Amino acid sequence: MQAVLSLKKYLKPYVAFALIAPLLMVLEVSMDLVQPTIMQHIIDRGIAAGDTSYVVKMFGLMILCAIIGLIGGAGCSIYASKTAINFAADIRQELYETITYFSNKNKDHFTLGKLITNITSDVEMLQRALTMLLKVFVRGPLTFMGAILIVFLTARELFPILLVVVPILAIAIIYFSKISGKMFLKVQEAVDAVNTRVQENLAGIRVIKAYNRKQHQIEQFTAVNGALMRRNIHAEQIIGILMPLTVFVVNMGIIAALWLGAIKVENDTIEVGMILAFINYLMMIMGGLMSSTHVLMLIARAVPSANRIDAVLKEKSEIHNNEQPFTGSIKGAVTFENVSFAYNKNSEPVLKNISFKANAGETIGIIGMTGSGKTTIVQLIPRLYDADQGVIKIDDRPIEQYDLQALRAAIGYAPQKATLFSRTIEENVKYGDESASLEELIEALESSCALEFVEKFEDKAQYTVAQGAANLSGGQKQRLAMARAFIRKPAILILDDTTSAVDSISESKIQNAIKENFKDSTKFIISSKVSSIRHADKILVLDDGEIVGQGTHDELLEANPAYQEIVSTQLVRGGTLNE
Numbered sequence: 001m002q003a004v005l006s007l008k009k010y011l012k013p014y015v016a017f018a019l020i021a022p023l024l025m026v027l028e029v030s031m032d033l034v035q036p037t038i039m040q041h042i043i044d045r046g047i048a049a050g051d052t053s054y055v056v057k058m059f060g061l062m063i064l065c066a067i068i069g070l071i072g073g074a075g076c077s078i079y080a081s082k083t084a085i086n087f088a089a090d091i092r093q094e095l096y097e098t099i100t101y102f103s104n105k106n107k108d109h110f111t112l113g114k115l116i117t118n119i120t121s122d123v124e125m126l127q128r129a130l131t132m133l134l135k136v137f138v139r140g141p142l143t144f145m146g147a148i149l150i151v152f153l154t155a156r157e158l159f160p161i162l163l164v165v166v167p168i169l170a171i172a173i174i175y176f177s178k179i180s181g182k183m184f185l186k187v188q189e190a191v192d193a194v195n196t197r198v199q200e201n202l203a204g205i206r207v208i209k210a211y212n213r214k215q216h217q218i219e220q221f222t223a224v225n226g227a228l229m230r231r232n233i234h235a236e237q238i239i240g241i242l243m244p245l246t247v248f249v250v251n252m253g254i255i256a257a258l259w260l261g262a263i264k265v266e267n268d269t270i271e272v273g274m275i276l277a278f279i280n281y282l283m284m285i286m287g288g289l290m291s292s293t294h295v296l297m298l299i300a301r302a303v304p305s306a307n308r309i310d311a312v313l314k315e316k317s318e319i320h321n322n323e324q325p326f327t328g329s330i331k332g333a334v335t336f337e338n339v340s341f342a343y344n345k346n347s348e349p350v351l352k353n354i355s356f357k358a359n360a361g362e363t364i365g366i367i368g369m370t371g372s373g374k375t376t377i378v379q380l381i382p383r384l385y386d387a388d389q390g391v392i393k394i395d396d397r398p399i400e401q402y403d404l405q406a407l408r409a410a411i412g413y414a415p416q417k418a419t420l421f422s423r424t425i426e427e428n429v430k431y432g433d434e435s436a437s438l439e440e441l442i443e444a445l446e447s448s449c450a451l452e453f454v455e456k457f458e459d460k461a462q463y464t465v466a467q468g469a470a471n472l473s474g475g476q477k478q479r480l481a482m483a484r485a486f487i488r489k490p491a492i493l494i495l496d497d498t499t500s501a502v503d504s505i506s507e508s509k510i511q512n513a514i515k516e517n518f519k520d521s522t523k524f525i526i527s528s529k530v531s532s533i534r535h536a537d538k539i540l541v542l543d544d545g546e547i548v549g550q551g552t553h554d555e556l557l558e559a560n561p562a563y564q565e566i567v568s569t570q571l572v573r574g575g576t577l578n579e
């Protein structure tokens with residue numbers, strides 16, 4: 001419930017709409033409530049006394065009430081929807097922005113599937129609950145209490161029937177809604193499981209096909225889908241029993257009213273119109289109770305959604321920006337002093353006491369076994385993660401002293417997995433620098449050896465990359481990702497294994513282009529191939545999170561056993577160091 005309260009601030013801008021909606025609903029309910037009484041008067045005073053002009057007058061009043069009720073109802077719907085839609089849109093926007101500013105550690109904490117469910121179905125659930133709350137919650141209790149009051153004031157002879165029927169209805173509804181509330185919680189959990197499965201399967205569709213695991217995936221989906229179906233059926237069945245049960249209780253009330261009414265009419269204590277009005281009010285009481293229950297159930301379902309949304313919104317970004325940042329320019333010298341880092345608080349550090357210096361304009365090669373920590377090292381430079389111990393400096397100043405935006409703007413980072421968006425090639429590359437000119441775009445494409453294949457597309461740089469870059473090869477994706485880093489002309493250029501899918505002739509061209517065009521940039525080149533880093537000014541040899549050697553290719557080849565082993569393995573595999 002705490003989460004629901006903390007989300008109420010998103011309602012503030014729409015508080016006027018949120019108040020108008022129930023007020024208009026009061027109008028509609030009031031009009032509904034007077035109708036049976038008017039009808040009672042038509043029967044008892046008009047028809048029974050043969051007073052036609054009174055009947056016509058009352059019919060006119062009925063029509064007027066119906067029109068006013070219609071205006072109230074429609075107005076309430078409009079304002080309730082306006083409030084809920086705006087409220088939901090603001091929360092969705094805030095969620096998206098919060099997630100955008102998440103550090104990688106924050107992202108690791110929530111899974112992708114959960115975040116998608118948050119932005120889509122959880123927000124949708126809140127929207128539905130709020131709409132119903134504003135529309136129906138006022139209507140339900142008001143109709144219920146208003147009808148009881150009117151019966152008490154105008155048909156007191158039949159009031160004892162309500163004293164029996166209403167508690168039975170209330171107990172049945174409370175009991176069933178409690179059970180179904182719990183059931184719907186389970187339904188929501190099952191929906192989560194289906195969402196996660198669908199998302200995972202669609203993202204990995206190629207792997208699933210390649211490994212012939214379609215049947216296996218279908219079986220897994222059938223299991224979660226089956227669980228959702230069973231839980232839905234169970235929950236719906238409980239609601240399904242409630243409806244006929246309440247109708248049965250109300251019918252008993254009607255029979256009692258007719259029986260008691262017949263006796264009282266016989267005794268001339270009441271008139272026929274009162275019995276009919278009472279039956280109408282009884283139906284209204286049932287309707288009021290049912291609709292209140294419906295809203296309560298929706299709220300019960302929205303609470304877990306609110307909790308999940310609140311958890312994301314309250315997640316504090318692990319990376320803090322300096323309030324008074326250093327604003328000078330960045331030349332690009334990078335120093336690591338005894339840096340250690342673990343992805344999770346209690347787990348083994350992935351980097352242990354890393355120390356090295358890269359002078360501005362130098363090329364640093366990073367090599368080592370899979371999982372030795374190469375990517376982790378370079379991710380600390382743009383502060384995708386913050387180091388747990390030690391200091392990282394740029395131009396002899398700790399990186400925390402720089403403005404985060406300015407720091408990242410000085411870095412061109414092409415990650416190991418090339419991520420392209422479903423936009424044109426131009427837009428994808430200019431993602432690195434939106435203000436880049438056409439010449440700069442061509443230059444970046446040329447440096448990354450992407451121009452040769454881009455020119456072959458009919459639309460050239462306007463060629464649209466499909467979702468997940470499914471219409472590009474692995475090597476093409478890598479080249480465009482490098483072009484995006486190049487177009488920034490960054491002080492620090494980081495290429496994380498970006499030529500693994502690029503042929504050796506193109507790789508050599510890219511190496512030359514980097515040498516030529518990025519003389520002043522400090523370059524970090526991660527590769528598992530010695531040939532990609534052998535000309536670096538300094539090579540860092542990593543093993544299990546530690547630097548076990550640093551120096552030039554020749555120095556390491558002469559004195560570093562770990563490097564010698566890597567070189568000899570690659571020679572044994574039939575490679576040459578000049579590939």
Ligand SMILES: Nc1ncnc2c1ncn2[C@@H]1O[C@H](COP(=O)(O)OP(=O)(O)OP(=O)(O)O)[C@@H](O)[C@H]1O
Pocket residue numbers: 108343344350368369370371372373374375376377416
């Ligand atoms: N987001 C993460 N959460 C937890 N552990 C992680 C995460 N990313 C990487 N690791 C772990 O950190 C260690 C170093 O990973 P890293 O990606 O830096 O290695 P790498 O040398 O770049 O490997 P590769 O050559 O395969 O790319 C590995 O053991 C890996 O399992």
